[in-house]
Amino acid sequence: MAIRTFKTLLPAFSLLYLFTIAAAAQQPLQVKGRVSEAQSGQPLAFVHVVIADSQQGTMTDIDGFFSLTVPHGQEYLQLSYVGYFGQIFEIDFGKSIQQITMYRRPYQLEEVVVYPGENPAHRIILNTISNRNTNDPGRLDAFTYKSYNKFLATLDRDFYMERWLMTGDSSNYRMADMLDKRHVFIMESVTERRFRSPDLNNEKVIANRVSGLENPMFTMLATELQSFSFYGNSITLLENDYLSPLNRAAFSRYFYHLEDTLYQGVDTVFVVAFRPVRNTNFDGLKGLLYINSHGWAVQSVIAQPAREMTGGMNFKIQQMYEQVDGKHWFPVQLNTDIDFFNPEANDPTAMVPLRMLGRSYIREIEINPPLRRRDFSNFTIEFNHEANRLPRHFWDEFRADSLSYREQNTYRFMDSLGRKYNFDRIANLIEPLIFGEIPLGSINIPLNSLYRYNNFEGHRFGMGFSTNQRFSERFRTGGHYAWSTRDREEKYGYFGEIVLHKNRDLRLGGSFRFDVTERGGNKLMRQHFLLSPNLIRNLFMNKMDYTQRASAYLSFLAYRNFLTTEIAASRGKTSWTDMYYFTRGDNEPGLRSFRFSEINLRMRFAYGETLMKTQTRLLRLPSNYPVLYLNISKGFDNIDRGEMNYLKLEAAVETSYSIPLLGKQTWLFEGGWTDRPDLPWPLLFTAKAGNRNYFLASPYSFGTMHMSEFAANRFAAVFFQHSFQNLLFRWPRYEPELVLITNAGVGSLEAKENHIFMEARSWEKGYFESGIAINKILPQRWSRRIVFGMSPGIEVLYRYGPYSLPKTSDNFTIKLSMITSF
Template structure:
């Protein structure tokens, strides 16, 4: 009986031993970093094997005895290992010293037939074309400083106690309805050194959700997708290996731009599964390199026997510092997608205006929460990072820096419970000269939803004091619902009572040219809110006492007094389809949209109400857009028009579209470059500003890759009162320009380039000036790019 018991026990133990899984990790022998998507063949049988995941991990089910495994990876030496009783392996592969040899294409490249099938199935396999889905993702981003000399490395280890520079984690839940409804909610976020790190989820936006769009945007640069239509004429493909997984094959195809093809291209490897010819894995990076090195990796899984869906997303960003030792700042971000659901009913009314929301408790999650969502436990080096950086963050007030980062885009700097308004602090124009003053407003540290404050300033050239008071209360932060009342004693440029020329918070360089002003005493009340997801509404009422200052250069109608009372109500509508809004603790931040943005402004003036003297109606309309055309570049346009039903004081009319000033040579977008600011006066007008940026498609030689940009601007205007001495654009105003961007590039800490642009514009047509030279103007501009 005992012998039988021992025999049974021995059989069970041997069975368990035989069926134990073989797992491990494969790393780069030189960098010691994991290698994603390494092919592992079992017992020299090319039809059996596995592929490592994004973390370089693998698991092999031992359905049969494993004697050997062979690891192969593009650009690395293959390695075969004998398996003898080990259940966990740590394998290192050595990079090949020689580069891939030039591919000699036969009459029929076998990779082309495969790529053609992938392109044909691209829309079908694109996860963004699935009717609806929702999922949960765990995201982790690690920042490291890699020192190349021992002394610096020793100092860094001493400061950070052997930890990373920074660790960022977030957990998000996303829901989606095709084709464009998307909302991601951050339910947990954590950044070493910070208590309220709302920016943690933004670190995952370095790459697209999938690799199926016509263009893959990396660092705001659109790269032509190697599986887009027409890619076979742009890219060189090479079938490097074919793997087997059950009844399916996995084709490994390397790709890179065909030599002497001038376009923004990628290079890397596609793992194509013959099951519907879908992408199973992707490795890609810019072919020509950027100032920063960026590589992305994506892994897909086949779900519900129907959909190929992203499972793991990874990116690696390297910034070579400007130190002589060649130190590197390295950023590695990973996203793990799970709990994917295609079947639950998602209703459109569930979506808010926000693309990314942050739960109020997201930064306060406890260890049980993170244990639940982390893909693997926190590593020792990561735990050290939290301990060290949290201590440093407390000591050096890192969250104060975060507060500055949030406020600066609003033009403000927080100092305890007061915000300093920079837009009221740094003011210059040709009427006032320099204005000395500032604006001070209470912030959320004093009153959570209410701000009280004002501004004051003195113009050194016009010798006038300006001042104002304001009270604002936020009713609903998510829908941007507020009410505000204000008073100001100020000056205001003529022609600027409607839609602003610039969308920038500081008004742009055009404000420097303002030389014709009205003195303004104004009482105003306004409210604003967002409805229907993409529509923003502002309603206001105001009572003004307006006094023209100096000679406009226009003749004023005799029936209009120099000083006048102006009472008006306005409604402004702004519609931006698919605008991406990110929620931060105290505001919503727009990341823009690739679709047209429409703005409509209606103003009604009243007489005999609150002492108003002008009964009129004024309508302004604007549509603007920037969009990318594959293999052609980026087009920008702004079409705007205005109408007033009667002649008004000159300050309320339309003027100021020009930006020519011999003392200010900067190119100012959406203005006429060859037209002086107040050259024309209009009661009704239509303007079109059109430009196209070819990028470096037309010319590129080594590192010299200037952007070639063409401009063409059109304008028309009219005024009913023909007895006055003024100019109108009753004929079409025309100008054209040629601009060279990135003409001079200045390295910015090896992260990108500040660039100097130059352009020439020519005025022609009905308003061509007598002297040929007077029709030309030269403009310069500044920019920033990663390439």
């Protein structure tokens, strides 16, 4: 019975089976592939891939991948890409990934395009500029996302193979063989970012992995190589600002050419090439913009500097955007390729084949989520303490693709090498050295405690220390001792502090010190680094006093950590070191010292500043907003043996900003006031002079004013610089910068009769000086060799106005200036 039933139903089942197969054969197929360059094997981004003889298509992503639904019966894809031969590719349905190569067109000289009417690219670019505010992700009310970032450094294997074939040197063969197996360096991170307009911004490193290291200090490198969006007036690449082709002010300085018109469903994608107009001199870009007609938004971009960079490197960026919610365009992939070369080598075989590749993949994007202020950390950038200890399956979830054989080998080899040679110990040196400290186990030794020089003390030798986080994350202590050759006095001090709240950097501490202080110098809350040119002025100081000070202080961060505050109570004694006397009347004996009892409030407000919390300290990255400083001191003559009653205010505002096509301006405004003029010189304000018997320029000081030439009980000063950067002079591998300088100030010393043997005078008529500087007078390769990355220049200033000197030549100063070239 069962057999008879089976025989009866068999034809029906067979017919149904054949029908199912036939129906399946009619279903569209999902074709995936990757497009690469035939010569180099590098993936090609934004290649237009369409089904042959149709407008149905897509584009490759930044890694060259694409996915396309192909209807039944279609067997060919058509590919087009600017600068490459188009081709028809036959689909191999037996392969899961179609591997497609494209050939670059032979190099052609740039032709001058003459349009009979309006350039058709102009309408597209102007529409895109008009819609910038709508499409710029930085102008959204809020967003969140997670990103996977990969950064690797590698060497060109083919370069070493060619050198081996040319020279027969077996070391080149061994290098090529090694590069078959691994890269030089690899780093990965996963970050989570939250943003709410206008200024709430937080990025947390959830996970990080660095080959050979556990220190996470390099983790943010991949995300800081380029601007997050291409819509800004300028595009930042490797900390260099380039005028954007989407800046309306730059429209006349760029040449635009419509290279291709592509179709994606109902939308049109315009491929527009851009480059600076001939014979213009500015930091511009060249590349391709893919503009989607839906909202006139940037869908993708390829860009690189229009001119060869000085310093031996070139780079290219790629950005890809998607409509994540059907309305808003948002970046989903960011690529940066950096190529290093030897700028002195005319022989290509002598070039350095080092490449650095940064990749960022953005996912889990939410547009305008309901973020509250309490959803944001106090720090712009912070690290998860377990970031480098997360399991393998965590990384598998975020990686865009599994690690290649070479990448896995890089981790294995570099991790073993790092453990053998303790790379982390070297990495742990870098951050303290930037701030002028040498870490030794649980303590840091300030470099300036070992040796420094100034005109008053001469050569100063000593030793100092402060404990670091390895000693305690809650308690810090330290001290110093010094002796100098010219005044032959001992200096010493010690301090201790407790961290009460880490996120607010709330500290309670106390200190005692006997040391020198600049007479009438300011005490604003500035931060100096190891190679800061502003420290040059310290060499010139010739009027210093001995001050013994005992203090208790409370410091903390406030207003989203933009405001740094310190409140202190101090007592002590200041003694001057020359023939100077202070008196308040004919019947009073002259004072050679005074005791003080003082409370002090110091503040620094830096709106928009990026505050990064590392394992050891808080790092501040500057913003484009002005920085404000304020110091308020109140002295008492009836408390704790204090002899001076006064109120003293000091303030400063500094700002620096770029002006498209004109350069960069820097302003520093300073002022000071005391409520009474009859105070000892150390409580007044000595004008910030910078002219001494040294041929070194001190930035943001009066370069023609002699040390201690002027003093005041109230003053105001402005220091101005305008750098044309490389807009005026530019030659291959040599770009000197012209800087215009003007400094001016006025101050009143109202009780001159109270000061005996005081050579400083009032400057109520106004002090003026102007001049120029030419920075980077040496090619960068020479600067690296001769002055360790500091770029020298020449500064010429002229003193004029009421306080000009009788002899004209005495009003001029010619000095050597130094700026960092990295």
